[in-house]
Each structure stands twice: as C-alpha cells, then as structure tokens.
Amino acid sequence: MxxxxxxxxxxxxxxxxxxxxxxxxxxxxxxxxxxxxxxxxxxxxxxxxxxxxxxxxxxxxxxxxxxxxxxxxxxxxxxxxxxxxxxxxxxxxxxxxxxxxxxxxxxxxxxxxxxxxxxxxxxxxxxxxxxxxxxxxxxxxxxxxxxxxxxxxxxxxxxxxxxxxxxxxxxxxxxxxxxxxxxxxxxxxxxxxxxxxxxxxxxxxxxxxxxxxxxxxxxxxxxxKHIVPAMISTPLTSEGVLKQVLDIFVAIKKTNPLIHQITNTVVSTQSANITLALGASPIMATSAKEMQDLSKIPGALLVNIGTLVDDTKEGMLASGLYANLARKPVVLDPVGVGASQYRKDTINELLDTWQVSVIKGNAGELAALSGTSEVESKGVDSVGDGFRDPISFVRNLARKERCVVALTGKVDYVSDGKLVIALHNGHEMLGRITGSGCMVGSCIASFCAGQASLPHDDEIITRGFANQYMLCAAVGGITVLNVAAEMAVASGNVHGTGTFLSALIDTLFQLSPEDITGHASIRICT
Ligand code: 3NM
Ligand code: MG
CATH class of the missing domain: 3.20.20.70 (Aldolase class I)
Structure with a gap:
C-alpha cells in the first residue's frame, strides 16, 4: 500500500x-x-x-x-x-x-x-x-x-x-x-x-x-515561498537599508497610514503626538469588541503592555489575531515584562495567539521574554547593563519568535534572524524622559505601515509577517527618533526634560530625508 x-x-x-x-x-x-x-x-x-x-x-x-x-x-x-x-x-x-x-x-x-x-x-x-x-x-x-x-x-x-x-x-x-x-x-x-x-x-x-x-x-x-524569514537571502548592505528607510519615510508622509496603538496610560498622548509628527495617524482603541472592524483600516498595530489590565489584554489578544488575518504588521512592546508573572504570562499568551512582526524591548525586557521560553536561552548572558553578545542574542530570539527583534540601548541591535544591524544614533536625554521607548514603538509601527504600503512582489513579505522588509522598518523607526533626539539637543533649544520632549516632537515633525542621510549610523554586523 x-x-x-x-x-x-x-x-x-x-x-x-x-x-x-x-x-x-x-x-x-x-x-x-x-x-x-x-x-x-x-x-x-x-x-x-x-x-x-x-x-x-x-x-x-x-x-x-x-x-x-x-x-x-x-x-x-x-x-x-x-x-x-x-x-x-x-x-x-x-x-x-x-x-x-x-x-x-x-x-x-x-x-x-x-x-x-x-x-x-x-x-x-x-x-x-x-x-x-x-x-x-x-x-x-x-x-x-x-x-x-x-x-x-x-x-x-x-x-x-x-x-x-x-x-x-x-x-x-x-x-x-x-x-x-x-x-x-x-x-x-x-x-x-x-x-x-x-x-x-x-x-x-x-x-x-x-x-x-x-x-x-x-x-x-x-x-x-518565503515562509521562514531566515531563508530570505537577498543580500542587504548598510546603504541598501538606509535607502529603504528613506523610501519608507517618504511613503509615511505621503500615505499618512493609520497606526492602531493599544498602549499604556502613561504615554498615550505622547505616542499619539509622535506618530502625528512622523506623518502617520494614531488611533488608540482598546476594546476587544471593535478589533475586528478596526483591523481593516490601519496600516499597522502596536501593542504595548506598559499599564496592563485584563480589559486591555482582551483587546490585545483580539487585535493581533485580526491584524494577522488582515495581514497587517504587528509590533509588540513588552514593557516591563520581567516585573511580574502576570506580564510574563500575558506576553506568552499574546505571542502564542498571534504572529508578531517586530518585538522591541530593552535588554531587561528581552532577557525576561526569552528566559520564560522553553525553547532556547542560548545567548542570554545578561545581567545588568546588557548582553555579553547582543548580536547572537537578537539573532537567536528573532529566529525563535520568527519575527524581527529590536534590542534598544546605547547601541540598538535589530535582527530578522539572519542579519543583525547595529544602530549608533541617539542621545542620553532620551533616557531621562518617560516613554521614549514607547515612542520608538510608535515610530516602528509607523514604519511597518509605511513599508507595507510600498509595492512588493510577495504577499507574505509585503504584509504583516517578519522578514527583511520589517527589518528595515524597525531600523527606520528607531533611527528617526534617535536622529531627531540628537538634532533636538544640538539645536540649543533644550533646557531640560520638558523642552527636550517638545524639541524632540518638533524636530521629528521637521525631519527631512537629508537629515536622516546626514546623521544615520546604520551598520550591518558580520
Ligand atoms: N486530541 P478541537 S486535543 C482529539 O491534545 C484531540 O492530543 C488532542 O478538538 C490532543 O479541534 C483533541 O475541537 C480535541 O479543539 C481537538
Ligand atoms: Mg486514545
């Protein structure tokens, strides 16, 4: 037989x-x-x-x-x-x-x-x-x-x-x-x-x-064809990544994509404003009851667990599921996931329920996120400041979660499970205001939406799931905010954290492709 x-x-x-x-x-x-x-x-x-x-x-x-x-x-x-x-x-x-x-x-x-x-x-x-x-x-x-x-x-x-x-x-x-x-x-x-x-x-x-x-x-x-992100083999250069970042930046300004953000109550206004400054539009809906309807309109979804409660968790679970079905990119910001078992369990439930396109977090958050998993904790050497080998860490985590991983810090590392890109922009003032990490999340989601609006030849590559395109989107989101921070401080208009936040929003609002080209430090790690 x-x-x-x-x-x-x-x-x-x-x-x-x-x-x-x-x-x-x-x-x-x-x-x-x-x-x-x-x-x-x-x-x-x-x-x-x-x-x-x-x-x-x-x-x-x-x-x-x-x-x-x-x-x-x-x-x-x-x-x-x-x-x-x-x-x-x-x-x-x-x-x-x-x-x-x-x-x-x-x-x-x-x-x-x-x-x-x-x-x-x-x-x-x-x-x-x-x-x-x-x-x-x-x-x-x-x-x-x-x-x-x-x-x-x-x-x-x-x-x-x-x-x-x-x-x-x-x-x-x-x-x-x-x-x-x-x-x-x-x-x-x-x-x-x-x-x-x-x-x-x-x-x-x-x-x-x-x-x-x-x-x-x-x-x-x-x-x-391209089911596994690590299988996509188009070689990317630093210049190629910068070019994509610029293309996406222009596309955001042109298409004003709607960015659905379920975020925390501390930074909600700020995240909405930074999204607008970039040229995208925020919608901050949280109820599970409207997620199916909402999934059809926005260009991307951001889920940030900063002030997690059961009600918003239901909305988060539903929003990602519908975003997946509608092939919209999903960005996850596992804020403070290491702080409580509730957050850890929730992040696991979210990641098991929907496929995320980009996970963005600082070293502590990504260490906690990877540590809870039964799969592979290789490369998680970190206590305190960061990882001994951040390059292997982001690559492994991206492979494991089958998404793009962005590790933010003094140097940011972004990987799709294959390439790792190091970003050397930013300013220490970012660490002195609340919600700068959350704003990075909004910028990444805006870039994911901008990227998805560009013409691509493969549906899975274009919409939603993790791959080199989402890699460039994550790089772009991080880079624009970091460059804006540098330029804001250099403008001489910053006298403290309050004026820094205003100057940051203003600078991002006025940011040009030439500013990005002039300041961006994007390096592919070997
Ligand atoms: N075996 P449904 S779960 C028959 O875990 C069966 O081995 C399971 O039903 C196992 O598709 C299961 O309705 C039931 O969820 C699956
Ligand atoms: Mg039996």
Missing amino acids: SKQIDYSLYLVTWRELLPPGKDFYESLEESLQGGVTIVQIREKATETREFVKIAAKSKAICDKYNVPLIINDRVDVALAVNASGVHVGQTDMPVDVVKRLLPIGSIVGVSCNNLDHVKVAVNDGVDYIGIGSVWSTKTKSLTSPLVGVRGVGVLLDALEGTEIKAVAIGGIKSTNLLRTLYGAVSQRGHILDGVAVVSDIVASRNPQNAAANLSAIIHKFKAQ
Missing part, C-alpha cells in the same frame, strides 16, 4: 458535537466535499458492534473520495473494516504491538504532548505524530499542559532526519489556522504536514464550508 498520504486537513470525528439534527454520515460526506484529506473515526463510548458499523459506513464514504480512514485506538475495528491505519494515544496499545497486528503498509499515528513522546515515536517508527493540544479546546478535557504554537517547532525539531509526518491538534480554527501554520516551524524550517480539526468542522451546520475555509488557508500558506 502506498504511504503517500495527504495530511493537510485531518478530520477527527466526534459525534457528540454534531449540531442538533445533523446526521453523522451526511456531515462526514460534506466535510470530504469541503476538502478534508484524511479522516479519523473516534468513538470512545461506543459498543464494539456499533463502532464496527460506523467505521464500515464511514469507510465506504471515504473510499468514494479516495481519502484514507484511520481508526482511533481500536486495532480490531481497523482490521474489521480494512481501514488505512490506527491512531493511538499515549495510554493506548503500544505502537510496536499495533504495527505487528496491522497489515504491512498500514498507517500508525501517535499523539505526542512533549519531547519524550516524540523521541519514543521516532524510535517506534510511526508514520505520523499528532502534536497537541496546541490551543485550548472545549472538545476534550486535557491532561497535559498546552503545547502552544511556539512549542510545536521544538517537537518538529525532533523529527529532523526522519520521514515522520506531523499534524497539530487542539483548538485549531479558521481564525487561528494561519497563526498555527506560521508559528509551528522547526529551527530548520520544517513546517507542519497538516492540522487535525474536530469542532471547527464537526460542530458546524455547514461542514463543507468549514472544511473549505480551512483548506483554502492551508493551500495559500503552503504556496508561499
């Missing part, structure tokens, strides 16, 4: 979730018409005779669509209906026994929640693993912690060098599917072979539409 299986859209059935009046077989057939590529029949509390009957009828339907049928847990049922294979959980029959009992060429899959499970599965030579639960789910009561989108890549890493396929499961819906696919990637760029879905299809009155929606997102994602 051929093992060329298409795992893209893996339906797991669950009769209890069918909408009232919906027939199981009708739902199954409609799902197949919508584009389900493999089906698992899951019956936990069904008598054997009934299970065999359901499996046989399901098999006949799947055969019509040439889609393989897998049986959950029960080898005898699989044998009885000549199914394509069996899926087992960690407490079910051991894989070696399943393989011994099933005909040669049958598919054997196993559920994995952690790295140990994957190692055993590799050793057992399974055909595929189901990694979950990725998101929280109401369908099944979970006994192990959530893997999280960003945790999937770690498990995929353990499959490197094998032929074993992987699907993610748990809480996957059309609204978070793109985030799931994009975020679940191994260090070496291996992506999921598919996703397993229960409720988003089974509980739907129109499973054909539900499956078709999911299928369209999967196909669109797989068709994108």
